[in-house]
Amino acid sequence: MSVDSFIDSNVIxxxxxxxxxxxxxxxENLLQRTLELGTGCIxxxxxxxxxxxxxxxxxxxxxxxRQLLDRVLIPLWHVNPTQMxxxxxxxxxxxxxxxxxxxxxxxxxxxxxxxTLYSEDLQHGQKIxxxxxxxxxxxx
Numbered sequence: 001m002s003v004d005s006f007i008d009s010n011v012i013x014x015x016x017x018x019x020x021x022x023x024x025x026x027x028e029n030l031l032q033r034t035l036e037l038g039t040g041c042i043x044x045x046x047x048x049x050x051x052x053x054x055x056x057x058x059x060x061x062x063x064x065x066r067q068l069l070d071r072v073l074i075p076l077w078h079v080n081p082t083q084m085x086x087x088x089x090x091x092x093x094x095x096x097x098x099x100x101x102x103x104x105x106x107x108x109x110x111x112x113x114x115x116t117l118y119s120e121d122l123q124h125g126q127k128i129x130x131x132x133x134x135x136x137x138x139x140x
Contacts, residue, residue, distance in 0.1 A: 003041045003078060005034060006109035008119035009049035011137060012042075012072065016058040023138050030118065030137050031072055043079035043108035045101070079108040096128070106132070 007030070014020065014027035034040025050073060054060035060068075079085070085107050093103040102122060109117040109132055117134050124136040 003112055004039045004114060005041070005116040005118060006105070006112060006114040007031070007034065007040050007042055007046070007076065008105055008117065008121065009042075009046045009053065010120045011118050012046065012050045012068075013053045013058065015068070015072075016054045016060055016064075026137055035072065035075060040076055041078040041112050041114065042073065042076040043105070043112075044077065044081055045104055045108065047073045047077055079112050085111060092128070098122070 011027050011030065014023040015031070017024045017027075031040075047069070051065050051069065054068065055062070055065050085104065088107040088110065089100060089103040092098060092106050093100050096103070096106075098106065102119075105119065106117065106122075106128055110129060114132060117128075117132055118137045119134060120136055120138060122134045122136075124134060124139050126134045128134070
């Protein structure tokens with residue numbers, strides 16, 4: 001199976017959302033499907049951001065963070081930092097006016113060869129370099 005989709009940290013953190021049950025269920029379904037099919041991926045940055053948010057803002061315990069790391073984050077983790085990733089991130093930032101961190105997410109999705117980037121933070125439906133489509137999995 002080839003990797004087709006990249007999942008941003010803002011989607012994964014909804015696994016720990018106790019308030020918005022719709023987003024929680026949507027994130028759970030998306031992650032379960034991509035893990036079962038082996039069609040999704042993330043980058044080192046998503047690992048770092050997710051663990052930071054769930055432990056600092058959503059009060060996840062160290063054990064909960066470790067379980068997420070082992071069951072979800074490590075199996076999806078395909079993209080690591082490289083010089084080329086940072087250079088591409090800077091190019092994307094200049095071209096699309098994204099924040100630098102969003103540009104790194106987009107660069108990682110492109111590097112992984114993904115067709116879809118699931119993110120709540122970027123413009124739903126936007127095409128990047130003619131092949132990567134931003135999709136907000138929570139939009140209805």
